[in-house]
Amino acid sequence: MPVVYACPIFRVLEEEVALPNGRRSRLSWIDHHPCVAVAPRDETGAFILISQYRHATGGSLLEIPAGGMTPGEAPELCAQRELREETGYRAGRIIKLFEGYLLPGYGNEYMHFYLAEDLEAAPLPPDPGEDIAIVKASPAEVRALLADGSIRDVKTALGLTLALQR
Numbered sequence: 001m002p003v004v005y006a007c008p009i010f011r012v013l014e015e016e017v018a019l020p021n022g023r024r025s026r027l028s029w030i031d032h033h034p035c036v037a038v039a040p041r042d043e044t045g046a047f048i049l050i051s052q053y054r055h056a057t058g059g060s061l062l063e064i065p066a067g068g069m070t071p072g073e074a075p076e077l078c079a080q081r082e083l084r085e086e087t088g089y090r091a092g093r094i095i096k097l098f099e100g101y102l103l104p105g106y107g108n109e110y111m112h113f114y115l116a117e118d119l120e121a122a123p124l125p126p127d128p129g130e131d132i133a134i135v136k137a138s139p140a141e142v143r144a145l146l147a148d149g150s151i152r153d154v155k156t157a158l159g160l161t162l163a164l165q166r
């Protein structure tokens with residue numbers, strides 16, 4: 001598989017493939033490490049969100065903590081690490097909500113979604129390229145943020161929707 005571009009986050013590949021219907025096609029796709037997303041909920045029932053600067057979007061987005069798994073890292077351990085780096089909390093209980101491909105039309109990025117509860121302070125240093133602020137929101141506030149379009153990040157919308165259903 002020829003690599004067209006590579007960086008620390010992903011690789012872009014392009015190759016000639018035989019499709020299941022027998023036709024041949026030249027396809028480009030993004031190879032990305034698996035990742036996690038965590039919806040943390042504190043003892044009051046409020047969700048801990050992050051406001052994070054995202055250069056590609058031209059500003060900050062309201063999100064749940066998320067990040068990429070290192071090779072060999074279990075999804076639950078990655079979820080705890082990302083939670084600690086981005087919110088300063090560790091979860092006493094972590095519950096799997098869902099897992100699946102994010103953009104299967106042109107990438108293999110696979111995300112594991114979790115609900116984190118029984119939170120306790122346990123900060124880790126954030127990644128150097130992150131600019132994050134903590135935002136707490138009650139379940140009613142989260143529903144309003146989803147309804148009015150304030151949450152524009154799809155992984156966050158899915159993670160919070162799944163967490164609200166529990």
